[in-house]
Amino acid sequence: MSRAQHDPNLDLAFSRHVALPAEALWAAWTQPDLLMPWFCPKPWQTVACEIDLQPGGIFRTVMRSPHGQEHVNSGCYLVVEPNRRLVWTNALAPGFRPLPPNRDGDDFLFTGEIALMPIEAGLTRYEARVSHATLADCDKHAAMGFEKGWSVALDQLIEFMRLRQAAAGQ
């Protein structure tokens, strides 16, 4: 019931089959205590996370480098379809409020989307997509290592959730 319009020139995307149930991937994306351990590629750490899981609700993370440099990303959710689809943007503040027009030149706006499709028991197709306003923003995000970064983060997610499953099974 919601529409994403893809544009290969303005979007970055990758997909992978993951040996976890969709519910585990959803939990890892939507609960702060399950998101912080894997969300940014090491040695950076996610040191804060705020989630209000409803359209218009806040999604805010703070990443910290080993040298103490911090990067805050804040926005709101747009689509919340449990275990299937999560869409958020940093182009609107919580409550769907527009952002002031004069942005920091170092920053850029994007809308992110995680789509989960169960394939069989314990196996899920995972698709991550980030859409940008301009070719320049899209190229910049690609040059920052979008695919490698998100792929490494997904590896960290899988490892964390499997360790957690194993610990729960003991």
Place this chain on the structure above:
Amino acid sequence: MSRAQHDPNLDLAFSRHVALPAEALWAAWTQPDLLMPWFCPKPWQTVACEIDLQPGGIFRTVMRSPHGQEHVNSGCYLVVEPNRRLVWTNALAPGFRPLPPNRDGDDFLFTGEIALMPIEAGLTRYEARVSHATLADCDKHAAMGFEKGWSVALDQLIEFMRLRQAAAGQ
């Protein structure tokens, strides 16, 4: 299931009891042929309207002055709760895509919300709210005559829908 965070310094709002059912108000806001006759205060006219009524779907209108000056407003829907609540923004393009950072200085971003609450048969509380990024944008919208403009448009809506009801009843 969606959250609007109101800020009296950054929002403009007005509410009124309207002697129409919520369904009639909803139809007037969501069907191009029922929206165009009333949407902007005369003598301006709404000469085009595109609606894809789902989160992420386009909401685009073109208003024309008696002298042929045109004003285009384009954005997308964020919340679509039939007969109750409609939220849209011009701060995201259709498909939830962010806007390029360098906006026309004459323009401003807002998120609009129409909330409908049935009071009794044929009587509805109508609330219109527009949220802005900055006090400057909010003040500018107020100075442009937000409340009078939206109130006149609502009068036009009521007149149009009543004439339509009367015609259907003959």
